[in-house]
Amino acid sequence: MKIGYGHMGTLTMVVELLLEELGHEPVVPHRPTRQTLALGAKYAPEFACIPFKIVLGTYLECLERGADTLLSGGGYGPCRAGMYGEVHGRILRDLGYNPQVIFLFPPLIKPYHFFKKVSLLKGRCSWFHLARAIRKAWTKLTFLDQMELLSQTKRPRELTRGATSKAFERGLTYLHQAKSLNEIIEAGHAALAELDQVPVDPAADPLKVGIIGEIYVQLEPFANHYIEETLGHLGVEVRRSIYLTSYTRHDVLSTKGDMSSRSLAMPYLNQKIGGHGQNSVGDVIRYAKLGYNGVVQLAPFSCIPEIVAKSLMPYLSKKYGIPVLTLFIDEQTGPTGIQTRLEAFVDLMEQRRAQTREGARMQTGSAV
Amino acid sequence: MGMPRALFYYTYYPLWKAFVEALGAEAVSSGPTNKETLDAGIRETVNDACIPIKLYHGHVLDLKDRVDYLFVPRLVSPGGSYTYCPKFLGLPDMIRHAGMELPPLIDTRLNLRGLPGGLNRFLRATAAALDFRNPFTQARAMRHALKQYALYQELLLGGLHPQRVFEALERGASLEELKGEALAAPPDRPAEEGLRVALLGYPYIVFDPFVSADVYHRLKHMGAAVLTTEQVPASAMRRMSRVLPQNCFWHYSNRVCWAALYYIERKAVDGIIHLTAYACGPDAMVDKILELEAKKAKLPYLTLTIDEHTGTGGVQTRIEAFVDMLQARQEKRLKEAAS
Numbered sequence: 215m216k217i218g219y220g221h222m223g224t225l226t227m228v229v230e231l232l233l234e235e236l237g238h239e240p241v242v243p244h245r246p247t248r249q250t251l252a253l254g255a256k257y258a259p260e261f262a263c264i265p266f267k268i269v270l271g272t273y274l275e276c277l278e279r280g281a282d283t284l285l286s287g288g289g290y291g292p293c294r295a296g297m298y299g300e301v302h303g304r305i306l307r308d309l310g311y312n313p314q315v316i317f318l319f320p321p322l323i324k325p326y327h328f329f330k331k332v333s334l335l336k337g338r339c340s341w342f343h344l345a346r347a348i349r350k351a352w353t354k355l356t357f358l359d360q361m362e363l364l365s366q367t368k369r370p371r372e373l374t375r376g377a378t379s380k381a382f383e384r385g386l387t388y389l390h391q392a393k394s395l396n397e398i399i400e401a402g403h404a405a406l407a408e409l410d411q412v413p414v415d416p417a418a419d420p421l422k423v424g425i426i427g428e429i430y431v432q433l434e435p436f437a438n439h440y441i442e443e444t445l446g447h448l449g450v451e452v453r454r455s456i457y458l459t460s461y462t463r464h465d466v467l468s469t470k471g472d473m474s475s476r477s478l479a480m481p482y483l484n485q486k487i488g489g490h491g492q493n494s495v496g497d498v499i500r501y502a503k504l505g506y507n508g509v510v511q512l513a514p515f516s517c518i519p520e521i522v523a524k525s526l527m528p529y530l531s532k533k534y535g536i537p538v539l540t541l542f543i544d545e546q547t548g549p550t551g552i553q554t555r556l557e558a559f560v561d562l563m564e565q566r567r568a569q570t571r572e573g574a575r576m577q578t579g580s581a582v
Numbered sequence: 583m584g585m586p587r588a589l590f591y592y593t594y595y596p597l598w599k600a601f602v603e604a605l606g607a608e609a610v611s612s613g614p615t616n617k618e619t620l621d622a623g624i625r626e627t628v629n630d631a632c633i634p635i636k637l638y639h640g641h642v643l644d645l646k647d648r649v650d651y652l653f654v655p656r657l658v659s660p661g662g663s664y665t666y667c668p669k670f671l672g673l674p675d676m677i678r679h680a681g682m683e684l685p686p687l688i689d690t691r692l693n694l695r696g697l698p699g700g701l702n703r704f705l706r707a708t709a710a711a712l713d714f715r716n717p718f719t720q721a722r723a724m725r726h727a728l729k730q731y732a733l734y735q736e737l738l739l740g741g742l743h744p745q746r747v748f749e750a751l752e753r754g755a756s757l758e759e760l761k762g763e764a765l766a767a768p769p770d771r772p773a774e775e776g777l778r779v780a781l782l783g784y785p786y787i788v789f790d791p792f793v794s795a796d797v798y799h800r801l802k803h804m805g806a807a808v809l810t811t812e813q814v815p816a817s818a819m820r821r822m823s824r825v826l827p828q829n830c831f832w833h834y835s836n837r838v839c840w841a842a843l844y845y846i847e848r849k850a851v852d853g854i855i856h857l858t859a860y861a862c863g864p865d866a867m868v869d870k871i872l873e874l875e876a877k878k879a880k881l882p883y884l885t886l887t888i889d890e891h892t893g894t895g896g897v898q899t900r901i902e903a904f905v906d907m908l909q910a911r912q913e914k915r916l917k918e919a920a921s
C-alpha cells in the first residue's frame with residue numbers, strides 16, 4: 215500500500231519508519247505550507263478546526279503524489295478529532311478520490327477495532343517483526359523528545375541567533391537516515407551532541423513559559439507559527455505540556471489521560487470534556503506551582519474544549535498569580551500578529567519578574 | 583429555583599418545572615431572549631464562545647437576582663456512547679468562574695449512560711440539593727414530572743412550537759389542553775401540494791425566535807410547512823442511528839443528522855435548511871455531512887449561520903430566495919407529472 219498521512223511535527227518521521235518496516239510505501243507528507251492550508255480550507259467546512267484543514271490539505275497533496283491509502287488517528291470523542299477520518303473520507307470521495315481510509319482509535323477504547331486495523335497494516339509481517347518495528351520507532355521517538363527538550367533549553371541562551379535551530383535540523387537529518395536500531399541510537403546521540411555544542415551565554419537568565427493547549431497546534435510548528443522558536447529568540451525557555459512520548463503513555467496506551475494535570479483540574483473542571491481541555495486547566499496550575507513566569511495556551515479557533523478551558527483562565531490566572539496568553543489560531547492568523555502579541559507578553563512577564571525580585575530584595579533588605 | 587431559558591431548557595423545561603413544583607418549590611424562568619440578554623451574555627463570556635453559550639450567560643444574568651438557586655445541570659450523556667457538546671459538559675464550571683455574583687448553583691449531573699434509571703437518579707439528586715429529602719415526596723414528584731415530560735414530547739412530535747408550550751405553562755394552563763393543537767400523525771409522506779421544508783438545527787437555536795431571527799415562523803408565513811428534529815419519532819431516530827458509518831458523538835448533533843436522513847429517506851421534504859451558530863464546533867462536521875447527504879439525494883440545501891450581528895433582513899432575503907427556488911422546482915415537477 216502507498217500510504218499517506220497527516221504531518222504532525224517530529225511524529226512524521228516515526229510513522230515513516232513504522233510504515234517502511236511493515237513493508238509499505240509511505241508517501242511521506244511534506245511540511246505543511248500556506249498552500250497546504252489554503253487547499254484544505256477550500257474544501258473543509260468553514261468552522262472546522264485548523265488541524266482538520268491542514269490535515270485535509272496534506273491528504274490532498276499525498277493523493278496527488280500517488281497515495282492510495284490514508285492513515286488517520288484521533289481520540290475517540292467526545293471531540294471532533296474522533297470524526298476526522300469519517301468526514302475527511304466523505305469530502306475526498308466527493309472530490310472524486312477514492313482512497314482507503316484507515317482510522318486508528320486508541321487501542322484500549324476500541325480494542326477490536328484497533329486490532330483489525332493493525333492487522334490490516336501489518337499485512338504479511340510477523341508479530342515479532344511488528345514488535346521490533348515498534349521498538350525502533352519508540353527509540354526514535356524518545357530521542358526526538360530529548361532533542362526538543364534540549365533545544366528548548368539552549369535556544370534562549372544561544373550566542374548566535376538561530377544556531378540551535380540549525381543544529382536541531384541537522385540532528386533531524388541524522389535521525390531520519392538511521393534505519394536499524396543501532397543506527398538510530400548512534401544518530402540520536404550524535405544529534406544530541408550537535409545541540410550540546412551550541413555555544414551559550416552562561417549568564418543568560420531566561421524567563422520560563424509553559425505552552426499548553428490542543429495537541430496538534432502544540433506539536434506542529436507550522437500550525438503554531440513556530441512559536442517555540444519565536445519565544446526562544448525572545449529569550450524565553452519553553453516547555454510544552456505535551457511531548458510525544460508522554461502523550462503516547464497517557465493518552466494512547468491508557469484511557470485516563472494525564473492524571474497529574476487532570477487531578478489538579480478537578481476542583482475547577484470536574485468533568486472530562488474531550489481534547490485536552492481538562493489538561494489545559496490543570497497544566498496552568500502545574501506551571502504556576504513550578505514557578506514558571508507565564509503560560510501560553512494554544513488552540514485552534516472554534517476548538518470546543520479549549521474554549522471551555524479558556525473561560526476559566528482569567529479566574530485561574532488571578533488565583534495562582536500567573537499570566538496566561540491565549541492564542542486562538544485560524545487560517546487568517548498571521549505570523550506578525552503572533553509575534554507582536556508574544557513580544558508584549560514577554561515584556562509583561564519581564565516586568566512582573568523585576569517587580570517580584572525588587573519586592574524580595576526590599577524584604578531581605580529590611581530584615582538585615 | 584431559576585432556570586435560564588437557553589440550551590437544554592427547550593428539551594427539559596416542562597419536566598423540571600413540574601418536578602420542582604411538585605416538590606413544593608417554585609420554578610422561575612428567565613424571560614424570552616431579547617437584545618439585552620444577548621448583549622449581557624456577550625459581555626460576560628470569552629469572545630470565542632458560540633452564541634448559545636453566550637445567551638446562556640445572558641439568561642443567567644437575567645435571573646440571578648430573582649432566585650434563591652440557579653439550576654445549571656451538567657448534561658453528560660443521553661445514553662449509549664453519546665455525549666453532549668463539550669461545552670455542555672463544562673457549563674457549570676464556565677458559569678461559576680465567569681466572575682458573576684451568583685446565588686448557589688445546583689449542578690446535578692445527568693448521565694444516562696450505564697445503569698438504567700439515570701433520569702430518576704438525576705431528579706432525586708436535584709431534590710436533595712434543594713433539601714427535599716423525603717423519598718415519598720420525591721417519588722410522587724418524579725411520577726408527576728415524568729408524565730408531564732412524556733406529554734411535552736408528544737406535543738413536540740405533533741409539531742407544536744416549544745414557545746407555545748412554555749407560554750401555556752406560564753399562564754398556568756395544563757399540557758392536556760394543548761393536545762388538540764398537535765397533529766395526530768407525524769407528517770412523513772411526500773407532500774402533494776404546498777411546500778415542506780425541514781428546518782434542522784439545535785432546538786435552542788431553531789426555537790429561540792430572537793437569535794434565529796424566527797426563521798421558523800418566517801417560513802410558515804411564506805406558506806411552507808416546517809418540519810424540525812422534534813417531529814421525528816424516537817423509533818425512527820433509533821433506526822437512523824444505524825445508517826451512517828460513523829455517528830457523531832454529540833446528542834443534539836446526531837438528532838440533526840438522523841432527522842435529515844429520515845426526511846430524506848421518506849422523501850418528506852422539498853428542501854433542507856440547516857440553522858447553525860457561528861463557530862459552533864460540532865456543526866462544522868454536521869453541516870458537511872448534511873450537505874453531502876442532501877447532494878446525494880438531489881435535495882436543495884441551505885445553511886444559515888447566525889451570529890451576534892445577524893440582521894433579520896439578510897435572513898429574510900435568503901429564505902425567500904430559497905423558498906422561491908423550491909416553488910419553481912415543485913411547479914416544474916408537477917407539470918412534468920401532468921404531461
Ligand code: SF4
Nearest residue numbers: 263293295489517518
Ligand atoms: S480538541 Fe479542538 S482542535 Fe482538536 S478536534 Fe477537538 S475541537 Fe478540534
Ligand code: SF4
Nearest residue numbers: 632667669859862863
Ligand atoms: S453544539 Fe455548537 S452551538 Fe451548541 S453549545 Fe456546542 S458549540 Fe455551541
